[in-house]
């Protein structure tokens with residue numbers, strides 16, 4: 001499914017948090033959204049999971065206006081892992097993951113055997129199967145993050161929107177998650193702070209600065225020392241990973 005952000009603008013109190021953003025995420029493509037704190041990444045993603053309605057512009061799924069769709073139809077297409085997401089009620093991990101099926105079920109319908117199987121697979125993929133019967137209230141930050149990602153997968157969306165999904169994850173689970181995103185075969189828009197992780201996992205990277213898209217393209221073309229200095233104010237050199245061939249940045253320490 002193709003996701004298009006068409007001339008997206010979000011204005012609050014006369015200030016454009018996102019300004020005339022145009023971005024296309026192709027079928028099965030993983031596009032990374034990077035930029036400094038406050039550059040508009042979460043605001044952009046909030047428009048895609050419908051927490052915000054753009055002031056101007058549209059979000060299109062295969063040409064259809066996402067904000068004009070009935071809520072359940074949109075929820076069957078787009079799953080999100082957000083910054084706001086909390087799991088504060090005393091449900092078990094399995095119950096929380098099974099909630100991902102809600103857009104596909106009629107009210108009060110029981111979870112089917114096939115859906116239970118789907119949940120079990122997602123728990124296994126995210127390495128949280130051993131927690132299935134624990135209360136989500138007892139989980140560590142990284143465990144909770146993995147449970148919420150499992151729930152998003154169980155939703156069987158066509159489009160995945162992730163806001164800093166590697167937050168709280170240790171390095172093994174960060175890499176496992178990004179590998180999973182690569183293999184998921186979903187149209188994926190992911191906000192990431194770590195430029196090296198973004199370079200490793202994304203087909204293309206879109207760079208936001210003060211609400212404006214300033215660069216978009218393959219990591220090797222976008223993540224140049226000039227761009228990193230101009231947008232992030234950091235001096236960096238670019239190296240090529242000797243085994244994977246991925247572009248990676250090495251940063252100068254300020255005053256170092």
Ligand SMILES: Nc1ncnc2c1ncn2[C@@H]1O[C@H](COP(=O)(O)OP(=O)(O)OP(=O)(O)O)[C@@H](O)[C@H]1O
Nearest residue numbers: 012013017035036037038039040041042043044191
């Ligand atoms: N509801 C709001 N009212 C006013 N300003 C807002 C609102 N929501 C976000 N902002 C501002 O919009 C700007 C962009 O915020 P946003 O959360 O999209 O940035 P971000 O790129 O995701 O940042 P970070 O890397 O810090 O998570 C920030 O300056 C933020 O303070």
